[in-house]
Structure formats: C-alpha cells, structure tokens
Amino acid sequence: GQSLEQPSEVTAVEGAIVQINCTYQTSGFYGLSWYQQHDGGAPTFLSYNALDGLEETGRFSSFLSRSDSYGYLLLQELQMKDSASYFCAVLHSGYSTLTFGKGTMLLVSP
C-alpha cells in the first residue's frame, strides 16, 4: 500500500519562511504533488515534482528526492492568507491517481 507522513500542524509569523516535509512509501511512484486547502474550501493545486530537485513558483517552492522518498514544500514571505491546510499527494501506478497525506495545518500569525 501507500503511506505518507507530514506534520499535523506548523506555526509561523508573517514574513517568515516555513518548510512542510513529506515522506512517503509507495510502489510504482510517479511523482509528488502539493495542494492547498482553505477552511471550508476545495483543494487547489500548487505543484508537481516528477524528478529530483527544486521547482519554484513565485513564493512557493517544492522539492523532491526520489532516493530518500522525501519531499517538502517551502513557503517564503508568509502572508496571513497562507493560513490553510497543505497536503502532499503521491501519484502512483496503483490507482493512476493521487493518494493524499493527512495534511498539515499552517497557522500564520501577525
């Protein structure tokens, strides 16, 4: 089966940098995605890494190490609106779709 581990909660202040880690165990791994979900809303796509290395999109970056079965989401210049849950998800051959972690709640304070 598949399993993903990510911290349940992370806190930070506005303007800071925060890293949310994700470790996974899966067979037939294709790639790692990150999704953001505000309270009561729908998950929205942030990034997808299929190859090792860092992908940057504005204030957000995502990293993958396939050999370590590990990835992280890096959020820079934190804003209050970044307070949300962040989910890592692995794409694998088992379902041809995403298996999600349990999510990390990010709380950004002034």
Place this chain on the structure above:
Amino acid sequence: NAGVTQTPKFRVLKTGQSMTLLCAQDMNHEYMYWYRQDPGMGLRLIHYSVGEGTTAKGEVPDGYNVSRLKKQNFLLGLESAAPSQTSVYFCASSPDMNTEAFFGQGTRLTVV
C-alpha cells in the same frame, strides 16, 4: 468557465436512504475522481474513472457505486446510507493522471 460543479452542496439523509451525488466538468477531462474527507484523515479516494464508460475502485469503495455514462459527468451513489458515510465529498477531474487535478466545492453529507 464553471470548472467542476458538484450537486448538491449540502444534504442530510436518514440511515438507509439512498442518494446520488452529481459531478459535472466542462473542461473535457478524461479522468474523474470521487474523494471523501474526514477530520484528520485527509482525502481518501472512493472511486475513479479514466474515461467515459470506465470506473475503478479506490481506497475506500465499500458502500458506494459510481457511473460515468457521459464524459462530463461522474455520479456517486449511496444505496443505503450509514452514519459512517457522514463526510465531505469532493469530486475532481484532470486531463490525465500526472497533471493538475481540479476540485469541485464539495458536498457536505450528514447521515443521521
């Protein structure tokens, strides 16, 4: 462009009742999915479809059935609702499996 639309947004069912949740997408996506989200459990895949006329089981399929008769629609059925099916249900679609998935706004279902 509406994206992914779920109907209804809220519903309360009595134990044993049946209902169908409708998901419609207007992006001509091949892949469609049904997830349920429970507190502390993340999103768990119920069923999915890789094209019109096809369906497959996900991680938690028991108690649910699906149909994909038209490419743009993916229906999730509960034949005999149970309190354990109280959850928020999300539908999603994507062009293929390794691209961005677009989610609907969710259906909040309570079974009493």
